[in-house]
Amino acid sequence: MCAASIALAISMDTNCIRIALGTILLILPCLPFLSIAEVIYPPLELFSISCGSSTNFTLDGRNWIGDNNSKLLSESQGSVAAPPNTPTTIQGPYTYARLSHSKFTYSFSLKAGPKFVRLFFYSVSYQSFDRTKACFSVTAGPYTLLRDFDASLNAAADDDPGQPDILFREYCINLEDGHKQLNITFIPSKTAQHPYSYAFINGIEIVSMPPFLYYTNPHDYARVPQIVGTLSQYHIENSLALETIYRLNVAGNDITASRDTGMLRTWKVDDNYLTTQSAPSVDFGRITKLSFNMTQNYTAPDEVYRTVRNMGMGSMNMRFNLTWQLPVDSGFTYLLRLHFCQLDPQVRLAGDLMFFIYIEDQLVTNWADVLLWTYNQKGVPVVRDYVVSIPVNQKKPNLSLKLHPHPQSNIKDAQLNALELFKINESTGNLAGPNPDPPQQTPKAPVENSKKKSSCTTRTLAAVAGAVSGVVWVSLVVAFFLIKRKKNVAIDKCSNQNDGSSHGDGSSSLPTNLCRHFSIEEIRAATNNFDELFIVGTGGFGNVYKGYIEDSSTPVAIKRLKPGSRQGVDEFVTEIEMLSQLRHLNLVSLLGYCYESNEMILVYEFMDHGALRDHLYDTDNPSLSWKQRLHICIGVARGLNYLHTGVKHMIIHRDVKSTNILLDAKWAAKVSDFGLSRIGPTGISMTHVNTGVKGSIGYLDPEYYKRLRLTEKSDVYSFGVVLLEVLSGRQPLLHWEEKQRMSLVKWAKHCYEKGTLSRIVDAELKGQIAPVCLRKFGDVALSCLLEDGTQRPSMKDVVGMLELVLQLQDSAANDGVMESGRDYEDSEDVFGSSHSSVHVSDYSKSTGLSTTSEGDRSYGSKESFVLISNDVFSEIKDPKGR
Numbered sequence: 107m108c109a110a111s112i113a114l115a116i117s118m119d120t121n122c123i124r125i126a127l128g129t130i131l132l133i134l135p136c137l138p139f140l141s142i143a144e145v146i147y148p149p150l151e152l153f154s155i156s157c158g159s160s161t162n163f164t165l166d167g168r169n170w171i172g173d174n175n176s177k178l179l180s181e182s183q184g185s186v187a188a189p190p191n192t193p194t195t196i197q198g199p200y201t202y203a204r205l206s207h208s209k210f211t212y213s214f215s216l217k218a219g220p221k222f223v224r225l226f227f228y229s230v231s232y233q234s235f236d237r238t239k240a241c242f243s244v245t246a247g248p249y250t251l252l253r254d255f256d257a258s259l260n261a262a263a264d265d266d267p268g269q270p271d272i273l274f275r276e277y278c279i280n281l282e283d284g285h286k287q288l289n290i291t292f293i294p295s296k297t298a299q300h301p302y303s304y305a306f307i308n309g310i311e312i313v314s315m316p317p318f319l320y321y322t323n324p325h326d327y328a329r330v331p332q333i334v335g336t337l338s339q340y341h342i343e344n345s346l347a348l349e350t351i352y353r354l355n356v357a358g359n360d361i362t363a364s365r366d367t368g369m370l371r372t373w374k375v376d377d378n379y380l381t382t383q384s385a386p387s388v389d390f391g392r393i394t395k396l397s398f399n400m401t402q403n404y405t406a407p408d409e410v411y412r413t414v415r416n417m418g419m420g421s422m423n424m425r426f427n428l429t430w431q432l433p434v435d436s437g438f439t440y441l442l443r444l445h446f447c448q449l450d451p452q453v454r455l456a457g458d459l460m461f462f463i464y465i466e467d468q469l470v471t472n473w474a475d476v477l478l479w480t481y482n483q484k485g486v487p488v489v490r491d492y493v494v495s496i497p498v499n500q501k502k503p504n505l506s507l508k509l510h511p512h513p514q515s516n517i518k519d520a521q522l523n524a525l526e527l528f529k530i531n532e533s534t535g536n537l538a539g540p541n542p543d544p545p546q547q548t549p550k551a552p553v554e555n556s557k558k559k560s561s562c563t564t565r566t567l568a569a570v571a572g573a574v575s576g577v578v579w580v581s582l583v584v585a586f587f588l589i590k591r592k593k594n595v596a597i598d599k600c601s602n603q604n605d606g607s608s609h610g611d612g613s614s615s616l617p618t619n620l621c622r623h624f625s626i627e628e629i630r631a632a633t634n635n636f637d638e639l640f641i642v643g644t645g646g647f648g649n650v651y652k653g654y655i656e657d658s659s660t661p662v663a664i665k666r667l668k669p670g671s672r673q674g675v676d677e678f679v680t681e682i683e684m685l686s687q688l689r690h691l692n693l694v695s696l697l698g699y700c701y702e703s704n705e706m707i708l709v710y711e712f713m714d715h716g717a718l719r720d721h722l723y724d725t726d727n728p729s730l731s732w733k734q735r736l737h738i739c740i741g742v743a744r745g746l747n748y749l750h751t752g753v754k755h756m757i758i759h760r761d762v763k764s765t766n767i768l769l770d771a772k773w774a775a776k777v778s779d780f781g782l783s784r785i786g787p788t789g790i791s792m793t794h795v796n797t798g799v800k801g802s803i804g805y806l807d808p809e810y811y812k813r814l815r816l817t818e819k820s821d822v823y824s825f826g827v828v829l830l831e832v833l834s835g836r837q838p839l840l841h842w843e844e845k846q847r848m849s850l851v852k853w854a855k856h857c858y859e860k861g862t863l864s865r866i867v868d869a870e871l872k873g874q875i876a877p878v879c880l881r882k883f884g885d886v887a888l889s890c891l892l893e894d895g896t897q898r899p900s901m902k903d904v905v906g907m908l909e910l911v912l913q914l915q916d917s918a919a920n921d922g923v924m925e926s927g928r929d930y931e932d933s934e935d936v937f938g939s940s941h942s943s944v945h946v947s948d949y950s951k952s953t954g955l956s957t958t959s960e961g962d963r964s965y966g967s968k969e970s971f972v973l974i975s976n977d978v979f980s981e982i983k984d985p986k987g988r
């Protein structure tokens with residue numbers, strides 16, 4: 107019977123359904139699921155926009171209009187309409203989205219008065235728009251609805267298991283007289299965490315609402331909200347905007363938009379927020395006709411008032427509070443509306459059922475008595491409004507609502523039929539709260555409960571609730587959400603590894619696609635709880651540990667960032683975003699990361715021989731041969747060339763130095779530490795990125811920090827410094843050296859111009875370098891160090907030139923022509939004219955680069971500084987101060 111009537115409902119138009127079901131419903135036992143509300147308030151204005159769509163369609167009482175070619179959309183030149191990469195079966199405007207890397211606006215011409223503004227999002231990837239990169243703000247008129255809204259994080263935290271990845275937001279905005287237009291603008295956020303973010307929207311709805319539904323009627327003193335903790339009133343003025351946080355049909359069922367009173371509101375069950383035991387929900391059926399003489403008949407759908415939650419524990423009721431905990435953003439003021447209606451046959455007169463109401467543990471009334479409020483009329487809906495401020499406290503505190511029987515009540519019980527909770531805008535017009543934290547792995551979830559729960563839905567749980575005790579039930583719900591969260595943990599930004607390790611460098615025995623999220627427990631196990639004995643490097647960022655994963659078989663390098671530094675977070679995220687997208691033989695591989703319990707940890711393939719620097723100077727390690735050094739330089743150059751040209755958007759490393767070049771077991775060089783990297787300029791007109799100077803003393807491109815112009819040629823410069831380090835076996839800056847030799851670059855330029863470059867050559871290399879090879883190596887290094895970035899070679903050229911140097915070295919060695927201690931005079935020009943004679947000029951005076959880098963031992967980077975404008979040296983004194 108039930109199924110038949112549903113089929114009937116679907117096949118008929120709305121008017122027929124109402125008549126047909128009106129009669130059937132009285133007979134059928136399954137009626138709560140089938141009631142069709144009357145449209146009591148037909149909205150004067152109703153826009154349902156399916157963004158990105160070019161067709162119109164009708165769904166759940168709405169006529170969705172495609173926004174393609176619509177006049178509503180402006181400033182949308184850069185926007186794209188696209189279907190989701192993974193379609194959803196959930197009904198709604200989710201078959202298309204409008205997406206853009208630049209801002210776009212929908213302009214609605216509206217009449218003055220209050221409106222619902224609804225935003226519908228389906229948070230998945232669309233074509234090349236990765237879901238994790240959706241981060242944007244939304245404004246409507248003077249109000250900020252969302253700010254730096256990270257859609258995927260919000261979807262992961264959203265606890266509606268029935269609608270995965272669907273996000274819905276509803277606002278109330280009052281258009282004052284004279285403002286005939288409401289502009290809703292989507293603005294992609296450009297933050298450090300989201301440098302290439304975009305904005306998107308699947309659906310927008312605007313529905314006019316009755317003037318005093320939530321806004322305070324200045325002529326009706328009786329209905330002004332009470333401020334919790336005071337007897338004062340709070341007027342919901344027309345200048346306020348509200349965001350709907352919860353709209354709960356307490357002890358009832360979900361109510362879809364088409365079953366609302368005409369405003370297309372949706373009502374949810376309250377099960378998730380009830381934290382104490384209660385009676386099984388009571389449904390008083392449809393027999394008694396409700397009489398809306400205390401409130402407007404559109405306040406809530408009829409069925410909301412038919413179900414009620416009571417305490418239901420008889421004599422135990424005095425011992426506890428019937429409690430709901432509603433997670434909210436701290437620092438905002440909220441409007442809480444409670445709906446009541448007395449239909450219980452046992453409650454006949456005022457005084458029969460009286461209770462206390464506590465909001466945020468403050469008593470707001472000790473005489474809640476629904477029949478008193480309605481002059482002893484049964485079946486009369488009534489609402490009570492309260493305003494409460496939630497102080498800035500923890501990030502997502504609970505707003506608590508507690509009901510307790512009045513000791514003098516005839517029946518020791520309490521009741522609630524529905525509640526609505528709204529956030530009120532801040533003085534700036536802002537309604538947006540912070541993004542939720544990334545979901546954390548919670549391995550402590552009780553396994554037994556998890557198993558039971560995973561096959562259940564919330565609804566079946568609710569049915570079980572009457573049987574099992576409330577406490578057990580609550581823990582089941584908790585377990586359920588723990589499991590749900592666990593599933594959502596896969597915000598894995600790491601792409602599949604297209605196996606760089608199979609080309610013979612053999613450094614990694616790990617299977618591919620391992621870039622993953624490690625739990626803090628795994629990391630602790632791998633490092634013997636961060637045992638100092640496991641430390642293999644240390645620096646300004648924190649420590650590097652050698653650990654073992656995969657049943658202690660695979661060595662990894664575990665970089666544990668010092669918590670607390672904001673810049674550290676940015677660099678952590680950059681490193682993950684960069685490295686997870688890059689695969690190259692000469693770039694270090696990121697295996698995974700751990701971001702929980704306040705820890706930021708990166709896990710890399712282990713590089714047996716550590717940093718290049720530790721094989722050049724201030725070390726007990728045996729000296730590298732010239733051939734080894736050339737191979738290393740070529741490897742680094744290839745890695746940098748890949749960053750500059752091998753990926754879709756050029757990446758500038760920004761921190762090329764000998765401590766960031768790591769060596770694997772076979773002495774292959776890999777570039778590491780992408781924490782400072784940025785995507786290079788992309789537009790044709792842009793040839794550089796304007797940015798605050800970051801990088802390492804001794805390696806900084808003078809053009810970059812003098813003019814704040816960052817180009818890939820800044821990496822070329824730093825690489826030139828590395829070439830000189832490799833050749834000379836000394837640090838870029840030595841402040842105890844005589845002035846002329848203090849700066850390696852300056853000293854090398856001096857010698858190069860005098861034709862005495864052999865003076866800078868590492869004593870360990872004596873007799874290994876063919877003169878022609880030294881000369882050409884010097885050409886390459888010094889051309890990288892040219893003052894004018896545009897004159898420096900590209901990394902591609904550098905790779906080619908270094909390969910030639912290696913060939914020269916090989917053939918010279920075969921011919922037996924090795925370095926004799928004399929300087930070169932007459933070697934032939936192998937590179938043509940452009941780089942054969944490098945004009946060098948002295949820049950070190952103008953910059954005053956004259957400090958030393960402390961002789962640190964680090965596995966990865968250490969002394970990267972933030973240098974701003976002319977104040978370059980203020981931070982050098984404290985190299986670990988970042």
Ligand SMILES: *[C@@H]1O[C@H](CO)[C@@H](O)[C@H](O)[C@H]1NC(C)=O
Nearest residue numbers: 144145146147398402403404
């Ligand atoms: C709702 O109430 C208004 C008056 O407040 C009345 O005109 C209207 O007929 C009522 N609608 C229904 C469906 O009862």
Ligand SMILES: *[C@@H]1O[C@H](CO)[C@@H](O)[C@H](O)[C@H]1NC(C)=O
Nearest residue numbers: 160161162163169170171172
């Ligand atoms: C969709 O509906 C709008 C408004 O009713 C109308 O202007 C437009 O022509 C319709 N588009 C299509 C493709 O039917």
Ligand SMILES: *[C@@H]1O[C@H](CO)[C@@H](O)[C@H](O)[C@H]1NC(C)=O
Nearest residue numbers: 180181211213285287288289
């Ligand atoms: C809304 O946007 C349109 C187009 O961008 C602009 O012309 C109009 O002035 C804006 N209106 C308001 C009220 O901001």
Ligand SMILES: *[C@@H]1O[C@H](CO)[C@@H](O)[C@H](O)[C@H]1NC(C)=O
Nearest residue numbers: 424425426427464467508510
């Ligand atoms: C109910 O909650 C109020 C406010 O937090 C508290 O003062 C009271 O002790 C609670 N009553 C019981 C029985 O827990």
Ligand SMILES: *[C@@H]1O[C@H](CO)[C@@H](O)[C@H](O)[C@H]1NC(C)=O
Nearest residue numbers: 248345346531532533534535
């Ligand atoms: C809400 O925003 C409006 C518009 O920006 C502003 O005039 C009003 O003062 C704000 N309300 C509160 C309570 O700060």
